[in-house]
Amino acid sequence: MLKWKNEILIGIIPALLLFGLYKGTEYLPVILIAVLLIVAFFVVRLQRSGDAIGATGGKSSHKVSEQKPSYLKFDQIGGQDQAKAELMEALDFLIKKEQIAKLGIRPIKGILLTGPPGTGKTLLAKASAHYTNAVFSAASGSEFVEMYVGVGASRIRDMFKQVRLKAQKENKQNAIIFIDEIDVIGGKREGGQQREYDQTLNQLLTEMDGIHTKEEPRILIIAATNRKEMLDSALLRPGRFDRHIEVDLPDKKGRLSILDIHARNKPLSENVNMELIAEQTFGFSGAQLESVLNEAAIYAMRSNADILTKDHLGLAIDKVMMGEKTDREANEEEKVRVAYHELGHAILAEVVRVGSVSQVSLCPRGKALGYVRHNPPADHYLYTKTYIEGQIMIALGGAAAEEIYYGARSTGSRNDFEKAMELVRLMVDSGLTELGIVDIQMVPKKQFMDVNHAILDELMGSTKKILETYMIVFEQSLDVLMKEETLSGEQFRMMMRQIAS
Template sequence: MRKYGKEIVIGFVPVFILFLQFAIGINMMPFILFACIAGGLLFMAKSRGHLATVGGDRKSKTSVPRQMTFEEIGGQDHAKQELREALDFLVHVEQISKFGIRPLKGILLTGPPGTGKTLLAKAAAGYTDSVYLGASGSEFVEMYVGVGASRIRDLFKEARQKAEKQGKNSAVIFIDEIDVIGGKRDGGQQREYDQTLNQLLTELDGIHTTDSPRILLIGATNRKEMLDSALLRPGRFDRHIAVDLPDKKGRAHILHLHARNKPLDGDEVNLEKIAEESYGFSGAQLESVMNEAAIYAMREDGETISQRHLSMAIDKVMMGERTDREATNEERERVALHELGHAIAAELVRPGSVSQVALLPRGGALGYVRHNPQQDKYLYTKQFLEGQIMIALGGAAAEEMFYGERSTGSRGDFDQAMSIVRSMVESGLTELGIIDASMMTPDKWAAVNGSILNDLMQDVKMLLEANRGVFLSALDVLIQEETLSGDQFRSLLQQFSTEQPLLAQ
């Protein structure tokens, strides 16, 4: 009977209303109208209540099944050390209370995408044996005013409740892309994300370091300059930790971590060499390199991953997948000479820097030269930057040598060269001396670009013209084989150098 109680009531009520209306003569229309209005108001109240409490229904990423450790994160030794020091304020409570140290309320992780900021936050929760709650800044932005602020309140409330439920003394809240809700305010207080930021500031101020469980907020952004100063001040985000791109040692560590579950050809694969060739790659890109290499090996039905698969994976991550563009013979020859111009200029300016010369369409390029930096550099001299410009102009110079004109394939090279010139001007490395770039007019930029690029174009033309025979000896090989390794190319270059000395800068 109980099972069908709802159906019985739904069927009985209309019959009872019809009986009262027609059999007894009672006018039921006012009652029906009142019931409709009351039902509509009740529905609106429930909907509004759902919006107000939507933060409590959010799918927060809590208490990861397996706690991550700092040892599982490669390439961020400085960031890990600084983060451990900050987290010790949660771990060694008695020691910090002895010195009267206030535990930190917030830690801001800044750096390029893919460098491991989220992994560091998860490792922080494992290091402190805390409950972990993860969210993205976009989850707190809604068109309804007050919803974002409500979600912030519910997030901190949820962290405390889960910590108490699991018997933890602390909880780590991680908000990725915090610049979405923490951007600079312009005075308008009616916008949704302004109210969300105000609520976040209020929650940070309300974190009492003596309370249990303690709450630690970790934010991550790659646009620190956009954050509001009220959020960055001490007492809210007390520590700002830079999570930069890994150096060569860090890249090798990351590659070894991601190679643990992959069948590498132990006799051939040299991950240190791959780390050297992947200069400027983030941790996410290095993980993608290992994954793409495994995919290449699987496509070929191979048993292991070889060095060739890893090199192909670097090219794919850097430039995109190989395309099916079919160029004419004339275009292939022009592209080959263009890329050889880059490669010869690179070897003459910086010997041993060419890793591969390829006549394969990838992404938007019909061919490319992959360079192999000898060591990571963070400071550049005028001579080094001028060498980079000469390498960039080498393709256009080679086309002029053999065809008497350039093609649209040099557009990207010129953009790169002009970007280097801009860096030289802003660093005071030109004849203009130390100058504020904002004082430069378009005419001045055109003049300095023309002066530097034209002079270096003449230098690279002379350099390539003296080695014209290298083009002729390498052109047929490149067109036929489509790729030349750095060693193959240097061998061809050395063969010609026995007949005519190579020029070097």
């Protein structure tokens, strides 16, 4: 019946149009209005379709990504023994349900991983999914940020809904949602105008409060940030993110473990000492350590070598620390000035801590025209006044050498002075100056600058006196540097020992 009605309608419309033309009717305005209505209809339809896809997490690019754990295990992650132990203890609350019920323990709802970039927070979250045999869903905080009010909150709701459905489908009792860079949506709420971020955060707080102990599947939220201080207090309270786990830079033992993991698929020369590499990479994150081995393999490929040698690894450490070699060619006068500058740093470093210089180089890297690579000290976390003053003198060594030989400094000392002033600020913060124990924020700027100038002027004078006793080392080292462009730590120490004897 419907088919006959459509055919009759198709036949009548052309007939009416022809009859109107015969009578002289103007159809142009009618046609224009009809075209505008049709265009408006399709625009509204497309907009509604796009909003529906974005809100439901369909084919939109903002869909919360659901990933498999990739069978990553905790023993495949090196350098974070303390963080792994804390995390595994927290995850046991999902696994050992009978024990926690017996003791009346409330299950943990959220775990916050904090620490510098590249320390393995995402890897720990993936390993958590494998450890608990849970459904794993990952998202970044930026995926919930939109200019349209309510869209972020809708995506939070849909993310929890999708995870529950997936866990039921796979017949799993636990699910883990990992939100990276949570500070994007979890920042402190301020009074005044309501923001899209606030609505998204409010929805996340609501979803976390709705996680009951008897509800299955049980959902655990793991979030990561390197800016914990920016998070809203409502997120950090017990009952939401119950555990705050610090994922810090690895110590020497941790660095060695990470290096061994990433070296498994790389052919290493017998002369490679991984313990020495772990010592030289003090302050490196896990991501930087992986990059060291990767860059070393690239250097080996460039030199058509079949194995990675200690020279390749040394070049890789320099690249990760300071950047790739540049093509900038300094003129002879600048090159001599740079050599004196770097030798000033090196001499002070050896005086303050014997055996600390690994290499002095005039090869430009990154923005530096030359550099001194140091053998890092043993890991320690407490600094005395004497130690900090020694580090300040090392930083001032380059400028002091320029003043001795040229009577004036250059702009090459800018970064050295910034480092020196940071160390002075650390001394003030720690109560190691004449100001005593103070809050640096409450110290008048002029008073702080007076103390800063007094300390730096005194240490600059001491630095110059030390350098003036090693003038022969300057002259001997300069000849080698100008010819070879690099001076090894052993060569440099031989020259220093000649003066001492």
